[in-house]
Amino acid sequence: MKKHIFAIICILFAAAASAQNWQPLFNGKNLKGWTRINGKADYKVVDGTIVGTTKCNTPNTFLATDKNYGDFILEFEFMVDDALNSGVQIRSNRDKKYRNNVVHGYQFEIDPSKRAWSGGIYDEQRRGWLYPLTKNPAAQTAFKNGQWNKARIEACGNSIRTWINGVPCANLWDNADAQGFIGLQVHSIGNDKNLEGKNIAWRDIRICTTDVDKYLTPSSAPEVNCIDNTLSPSEVADGWVLLFNGKDSTGWRGAKLDSFPAKGWVIEDGLLKVMPSDGAESNNGGDIVTDRTYRDFILSVDFKITEGANSGIKYFVDPSLNKGAGSAIGCEFQILDDLRHPDAKLGVKGNRKLGSLYDLIPAPVKKPFDINNFNTATVIVRGNHVEHWLNGVKLIEYDRNNDMWNALVAYSKYRDWPNFGNRTEGNILLQDHGDEVWFKNVKIKEL
């Protein structure tokens, strides 16, 4: 009998030692520890829940914690009136020097609309969407309209991850804010009387701020790395390598030079910029190529074009092939301002437009592209099978080293280059076409 008592005591001690230290952020009775900021929407305590209510003619309103939190695990339940966009800020801040003291920072999205991005991460009043659920469509059914939903947010160092009802939603790697308040949003409704009086309710809000790394849970949500020109630990573990370090030209040289071009290319602010000249092909600094060749890979390049610009990302490049003027020879993921550059109208059925395999295979007319921001080009090579992706959407795919490939090349401007596109491996190239284009986050995973 004594043995049993001893065992029970041991179990109780062990449980106490490993118990997660949850602290309630809401006492269920009043709004002690919270302050309304940024707007004038109403917050009340009703039956042990916090109920926020929309109001006309006031900006986004937040019920914010008086304390700041850095690394934590936050859980809460929420229920929202139909069609009412809302969210929960974390690590958020105000600063009189930034947009007149506006609340800004990470927002756990609550989105009962058809878009269904609840659990995504939005950077309020700053960068906008960091993790839309287009990155993780499987999570779009996690949120259930018209009922209580359980949220979990794990913020630890650069990692911010979210769950709704146990389903992994966002998985962000970012370093914008290490800490800040937590804020319950009532979204502005402008002057729309139809939306006035809509409610969003929260309850059972609790936070764990001790031994956070001990209680982190695995997530199947694909990670998005928002820290420019770096690799997250999971990217490193997954085999990704940076081709541009954000600081200098390490790993690159002129396609027809032994070293990096002395003019025409500028590295500043974490950007690799090809500078404007006369709009001609390789007539200023010239193309640049990786020191190494690559065989099977996933190549990811963020690019931003200027109006009317032409450039490109080439692969399977043989820099020694073209001894004359012009660009080095290889398959090209075309970069172009389709609306303004004349080459968009040349070629055959659009095969010189953005995302096309240049002069060979046209990308679809409909494709996701934002001329005002960075866009992500992805090239996937598995042996003879190649794919072009733009901002997460597959544009084209093809197989080379076969009858049809050779027949297609025979029709194109590459017809006279021997064995075009059939090399087992080649350099990666960024094109100087005489127009200003910016590159960053140039990374590759060999397969």
Place this chain on the structure above:
Amino acid sequence: MKKHIFAIICILFAAAASAQNWQPLFNGKNLKGWTRINGKADYKVVDGTIVGTTKCNTPNTFLATDKNYGDFILEFEFMVDDALNSGVQIRSNRDKKYRNNVVHGYQFEIDPSKRAWSGGIYDEQRRGWLYPLTKNPAAQTAFKNGQWNKARIEACGNSIRTWINGVPCANLWDNADAQGFIGLQVHSIGNDKNLEGKNIAWRDIRICTTDVDKYLTPSSAPEVNCIDNTLSPSEVADGWVLLFNGKDSTGWRGAKLDSFPAKGWVIEDGLLKVMPSDGAESNNGGDIVTDRTYRDFILSVDFKITEGANSGIKYFVDPSLNKGAGSAIGCEFQILDDLRHPDAKLGVKGNRKLGSLYDLIPAPVKKPFDINNFNTATVIVRGNHVEHWLNGVKLIEYDRNNDMWNALVAYSKYRDWPNFGNRTEGNILLQDHGDEVWFKNVKIKEL
């Protein structure tokens, strides 16, 4: 004990009842029953074998059986001096009305050369090769040089099949000769003194002529059907269907007509002939198409061209698409006299030459083709995958209904036909291009 004796007696009776009735054709002592014909090479009996010896300035010589044989199973062993071509005639004949009484008919090939067609079937002094071992390359290692080899020939009705050392070699379906003598060949050597005195030896020659069908053995050798415009029993069992019956236009109509063209096409001597006119596209009788459409299939067409001719075999044809002049629209296995027709020099990198997918994918420059004889075009369609074959050699293959296919079509003369080549099914077409071309053995197996 009695039971045992009874059982043994039963077994002996059963064995006797089923024993194959072999008759020796050579008594091991002399050449009784054999006669030398056609030439003057020597035959002697040496140590129980028949030894034939080459001689200058005499034509092919045969040691022929005095009797004729129709359906039989023949077995013998043979050994041949290095580099000495030889053979054994079966169902062979002489006729004063045919080439001055020359020996002609089926020959079981003995071929110690690098070509290694031993066991193939040659039609001596008539049609030439009926079953070269290109039809069955697996059999090319069956014959062993410098040693005794065991041959087996099963001739039953239209079926003639051969084995060497147990390996199936030829599998022929033909009806040229129902019977004739068996003849051991010593090949002519012209005036080549170096080849004089070479030996070929035979022994253990035996034949079975009773209950032949009972002792036939299965063969894995692919069958070759030499009877025009017919299907062999195995082809029927395999799902082949004749598209041309050899007699009339059943199953065909003009591509732009409700019935078969009244002019421009002639059916005679088992041939479907497109007649010469002005060399223009569909300007005389016009193209003809099958009544039916086909989806997944193997199409086999024997064709013979005249000098400078142009024609073609189209598939996935939509006869209603082209309302104007010219040929109906579909993918074309091009038929052309590459050496003489000007279109061979047009197009891109040979994509209008014989066997090419017309104006799209060029067939290789090297391909097996005989302008003086019939050639076999084969088109294989499995969903989106298509292959062109010529005389048993694959020329090209491609996949349609994808980015690269559409990009290739966009470059070609088909660029303005909507969704070209992407139909699930279509008619089969034989083209009238104003030049005389003959077709026969038009057959299809749906997959």
